[in-house]
């Protein structure tokens with residue numbers, strides 16, 4: 001990687017110039033507050049709602065999304081699923097020992113989800129797989145390739161494309177180089193914006209964007225772009241990332257957040273390079289200009305109100321600063337937490353952490369379909385995934 005590797009608290013140097021919401025001084029003030037660990041409040045404009053409705057779960061969403069929004073036409077839909085973590089193992093527990101993990105049953109959960117999507121009245125345009133597709137235990141049992149093949153064969157039954165995000169368990173099983181050449185690399189599904197070379201992602205990280213429906217752009221981010229996982233330990237990048245991690249985490253066990261003021265600085269997390277954030281900023285600038293709605297996907301969450309702080313991306317504030325300087329982002333989907341979470345941030349971006357398949361009992365389910373309307377997106381959750389309504393920012397609701 002040639003670009004500077006850092007995990008600072010500040011936004012990228014050039015994004016505010018293109019910003020729609022933050023004047024430079026306001027952006028600096030916001031960044032300074034965030035650096036102190038404070039969750040940002042609206043700076044340059046009114047929040048989307050006076051009191052953002054946290055946990056605005058809708059228990060009453062019915063099974064026929066076409067009837068949900070009578071005045072509004074369903075444009076398209078997409079599926080979401082997270083943390084399958086398949087392994088051919090007996091049930092186990094998470095590190096704390098308080099959440100059961102159903103390693104074998106996770107494959108049956110995936111099959112159930114695929115059967116559901118395949119039989120929806122109107123097929124979703126695609127499925128977003130939010131990372132951790134097989135569990136790290138596979139590496140210990142030398143079963144990584146076999147387990148991946150089994151899960152990928154299951155995904156073959158899906159009638160629509162699947163976009164794969166990479167999480168920490170991908171890197172417990174495989175090197176980044178291996179992943180780049182594997183079926184988990186779905187970058188071939190990317191969209192290229194002609195005449196805007198700055199929106200072409202670098203090969204140094206695994207990120208891309210695509211347009212499944214006119215005026216809706218989806219962006220997959222690489223939350224392990226800065227990481228000690230999956231990187232050759234003799235490389236300069238590994239040394240740089242280890243330095244960042246050690247600067248924030250003095251524990252001898254780097255997976256332990258014990259005593260940390262910024263508990264996200266653990267080995268099982270990672271972050272976004274400045275290079276990737278600059279690229280994200282360019283794509284969002286294009287989307288703003290062209291009045292697109294944007295959905296962002298990453299294995300790691302970036303909004304503290306929607307997530308356990310131990311699960312956040314190292315430099316989540318940098319990613320938030322970029323996103324908040326644009327008007328186009330509707331929602332940010334992440335996995336990793338397994339417990340799930342939701343919050344609408346003060347800039348009207350909906351942060352959804354999807355419940356993990358791996359910690360879902362056999363008699364339940366964990367996936368969802370998002371129905372996209374001209375004025376909102378509606379997540380219809382299955383099993384332990386709650387329904388959510390994600391209204392677009394008011395000043396940005398458009399006609400399609």
Ligand SMILES: Nc1ncnc2c1ncn2[C@@H]1O[C@H](COP(=O)(O)OP(=O)(O)O)[C@@H](O)[C@H]1O
Nearest residue numbers: 094095132136168169253255256257268336338
């Ligand atoms: N508090 C902790 N202290 C030390 N190691 C931990 C802690 N939490 C997790 N780990 C280790 O970090 C790795 C990732 O944790 P895991 O729970 O498997 O992640 P995930 O939630 O992505 O499945 C495992 O090797 C686990 O043992």
